[in-house]
Amino acid sequence: MKYAAGIDVGSTQSKAVLIDLARAVVARTLIDTGANVKRAGQRALDNLLKESGIPREQVGFVIGTGYGRYKIEAGDDQVTEISCHARGAQMLFPATRTVIDMGGQDTKAIKVGPDGDVVDFSMNDKCAAGTGRFLAGAADVLGLTLDEIGEISLTGTKPIRLTSVCTVFVESDILSHLAQKQKVEDILAGVHQAIASRTISLVRRVGREEEVTFTGGVARNIGMVRALEEKLDVSVNVSPDSQFTGAIGAALYAMDRVLAGDAEAAAVSDEDTVWVDE
Amino acid sequence: MRTTVAEDKDYRGKVHQLSRDIMTDWMTELKDATKSPTPSAYMMISGNCVEILRCFDILPVFPEVNALQLAIRKQSLPYIIKSEEIGYASDNCAYVKADVGYTMCGGVGENGNIPVPDFIVCNFVGCNVYIKWFEHCASMFDVPMIMLDIPFVREDGPSTDDVKYVMTQLKELIAHCEKLTGKKFDIDRLREVLGYSARAERGWSRCKELCKRKPTPFDAYFDSINMMGPINALRGSKVAADFFDQVVEQYEGMVSDGMGVLEDERFRIVFEGPPPYPYYRNFRNLFEAWGAVAVQSTYSTVGGTWEFGFTHDPERPLESIAEQMIIHNLCNRSMIERYAQIQSYVDEYDADALVIHSIKSCRLFSAGQGDMREYFTKDRGVPTLMVESDLEDPRYYAEAQMKNRIDAFFEALTYKRIRGKATA
Amino acid sequence: MPYIAGIDLGAGATKTVVIDGDHRVLGHGFCRTQADFDKVAQTSLDAACKEAGLERNQVDYIASTGLGRYSLTERDIQITDLTCGARGAHKLFPDAGFVLDMGAQSTRAISLRDGGKVKTFRTNEKCAAGSGGFLERISRYLEISVDQIGSLSLEATDPQPISSVCAVLAESEIINHVSEGKSVADILCGAHQSLAERALSQLRMAGLAGPVVFIGGVALQEGMVKACRDRFGFEVLVPKHPSHVVAYGAAILGLQRYHKREASTAIA
């Protein structure tokens, strides 16, 4: 029982991470989730073991996270991505006290304790406006890829105003700007700033404390990183591993269980029970 | 930290059954009244003066109860859509929309379950939407609407003029009832009715009191619904008074046997805001799964805050009715007072956390709950979770989102405890 | 013989119809709408002229409509797509009193007065997954092409309804259905049914009481048409070129104005 694994099953990609007793990452893998979430979890774990050449029985505990977490049969238990992102970010940047996680349908601001625990968190409310999905919509209508828009937005000089950050209306909003011969870079600059200020209000709810770490898929978007830094007026940590943050956090929780397996673990787990949908 | 629920747990107990029985009798009365000349009147739940209707034997009808039942039986959506077709906006209160849609579809009148009222008593207590709702009802039925304008109670309490104003309007209501029924107002009958009210109110606050015990005998949010019907709609009747005697007996029994509503009570929470009726059990399961139980809730005090000691007084009939309407109910209180009420719950019921269920329909409750969250997390250090959906419109409940937030919240609380143990 | 062009600059695509003085349709043009509205309109117009066997300079009058109607510098007049859609639909089906126009951005329910004039109309509420763009997004997620949607949806055995009113949350519902292993057909059919439901309540808001002409790009999806026919309780009429009806209506109204103009200049 020398290892623990974390699997993060997202709506588009699934990630898995293997760590050893020293909590060092020994292997990681990333696959497309595809249509069958159940299998995605298993596939990710299999890949992970194959690449690392470590036999399954050496893995003491597996924790699943992400929206698909309840469908992972390979996992021994589940933890929400909120807890996992906090824990993972704190391992990547030990001094982290605030985590911003921007995903497809959720944006989260998390206040993190010294050992990676969630002190407080805040997410976009019922309305999914201002999430990563909004960027995708903007990219679509401009015929650009998600990777391109960030760079381009940085060249904007006169950021445009948006009526709202409602994803449903981003297309018509942007089209009207184009019709008025606005520059693409200014539109994108406006888009990034709109989402950034929306995100800042989430950060404000939990109370900003340095260091700030930015996780999730959108963290690879340099435009969003800069926009956040500008509004927060502090530099923001972004790890090259940022998309693995959730899986790393899950693996860390799994390792707790491997190491402890004592009262602590008992206090957290109820092995005999299962989640039942109504 | 796997979340769990007892499979298909049956939350209904003896109290649920008792409540169901007497509420069903009332619903039957309503249905019968659609075909008989029994006089009836519409009235709203919050800070109501049902006692006055009772002493004239006027059958009280509460559209909110109707809307609530449609939602909890998962029947509300078609009615909501129906009323959106005649111009209601998606942003309007879904209680109104469900009730209006239900009326349009024949739920009220001859072949329905609810009688067309002889008149409407608009007890405007806090909720401004009440006025619009009842204006719409009045125009649908073409019946008179009596306005009871209750001055909003400010932090420094009501002025003598506020009370005088309400007293005058109550007397005008009484005059109207005399005209409608041809009966002379009988103050002694009102005293008798208020006696029943006071008895029920004492029982109700005794039950709330018992939630201070560990484990708590019932869930002061989800199970309170069983008592809110009787205390708000049937108040002033002997039936309601007797009901509470039995309920108190039941819960005191549980307490003395050390029984709680949960086998394993792990988190004591205070609930703010109405529940998502269309997903009532689903929502409850999400908390049950973490051994979280409500020990107090603001929603259960929309009709009256009796647990703070006020009861109707047969010796001061109209005065005490007026005081009930102005001061002693949640809806007519400011956010600032609501914060104080919640804080006292957290302290006196030894709660671990505050959960705010923010609903789109009712802005009286929800507008500004972000500030409430701010206040309790930052100024008071009370762990607070805020989730959003609706009390009537099923389209605003997203289970995956809901579960994610609730699980994360209790994961954090659990982790805090473990560290507490570790460092201890 | 005058030649009139109606150009519909929509959010999704730009459609052109060229007619002659007897309302005969001579040519169609179609191309995806892009940033430069003027250029897009030209391309679409050229295509229509080509089909009509006309030179660009033979076109006597241009009526523009749709979201970009003001961006077309060469226009003789601009008219809204609701007015044009009503007129075009009425010309094709004189007995129908209602029009449902489902495009990329918006869904419109229109009730008509005599002569195909707009009586009342309802456009889709904000934050509603009630338009063609939504179907495009989910088809992209389901990795199928837009023109497959319609036929696929017909193969459904257990349609999966969408309850959310927000397009983004609706998408997560779809993702959920997929993860539950539901078939693509069932998901698409569910989407069509939900959209039809919303369209129906919009039509009711406009006072639905008779046959409905279903126009706009989405009307090309058989599954959507079926979903409407199953629900509306009135005949649902679909023209041969549903996405060109608005441009056609623009051309017809354009012809009217053209005659007026000629008459006045003749006097002068």
Next chain:
Amino acid sequence: MSTEAILERCRALLEMMPGEALTEARKTHPDIGGLAVFPLYAPFEVIHAAGLMPVGMFGAGEQVEISHADSRFQSFICSIAKSTLELFLRGDMKSFEGAVFSSICDVARNLSSLVKRNTPDLYIEYLHLPQNMDSAGSLGYTRAEFARFRDNLSARVGRPITDEAIAESTKIYNRVRSLMRDLYDHRMRHSGAIAASDVCTVIRAGTRMMPEDFIPLLEALLDQVKSTPSHPRDGVPVVIEGSFCEQPPLALIDVIEAAGCLIKDDDMVIGWRLFRQDIPSNGPAMDPLGALAEAYLKHSVYTSVRYDRAKPRTEGLMDRMKDSGADAVVFAPAKFCEPALLDYVLFRKKLDEKGVPHLKIEFEEKMWTFEASRTELETFAESMLFD
């Protein structure tokens, strides 16, 4: 002063933050203080008599980015509530004595609590304006509520507020209101004499200056407008309904007229134009507070936030159409405005009965593109003009 000069001054005032407008007023009224008035209505005369300038609080339009308030208010709350709270949280209102809110809707009431909690140094008043106009207790209550306001206010400013002073202020506001009525009447009879968005600009600016200064400005404007010949514009005469609290962007007003509608009458900034007749302000044994209360109960024009059993709002709208010679109604509520959106149902029912064409377009503060509304408005106009 030329019309354009007057409009320039008004536009300048509208671009100012409330605090800047107060500073501007102090240039000519050095000792004046300020009290913000959230829509709809408060007895302005009492505020003015306290030596304060009542400043209309209509949100912050485009000028302010909402960055604090949306962590306090959810996504389904109207923009005026958010931007108003934002101004207080940002400290923009420091130079004011405080603000007065009234019972117009649940959001406004909760907003007053939030402002009170977050700016403890300010005097925050909440008036419960009566919803029962014809109880035997109505007048006594309303007068008492106004008196309570007067006493709290005088305690705050540390000087008495005399009946004489209130009567004087009543005279001044009577004059302001009658001039605003003149302006509206003139626009009503001479379409094209002045653009609707210009009327809005002036009326809104009037809530940001001392009434003494507003009077000469209105007089000058009326002279100008009446003396300049204008040829009548063609279009569909309409009444705007539903904009009684949050104000539609001026650009939207222009879009409405550009689309072919002529705005004959509207309910914008209605609280400052609440009375069709002067309020008695002299005579023996004069009771100015009683007069204000009486006026509110008996002589104020209908609004969506005032229930009057004797005069239903639907009738009010019908009269407004008849008096202004409008053929149609453009219903323009702020997004998420519960009272307006609920009233729409009753109005719509009535208008359909009477066969009056109507159109609903929602707006919000940060709106900058009106393409969707433009399309609907043009279609609406086209459907009436070309038959």
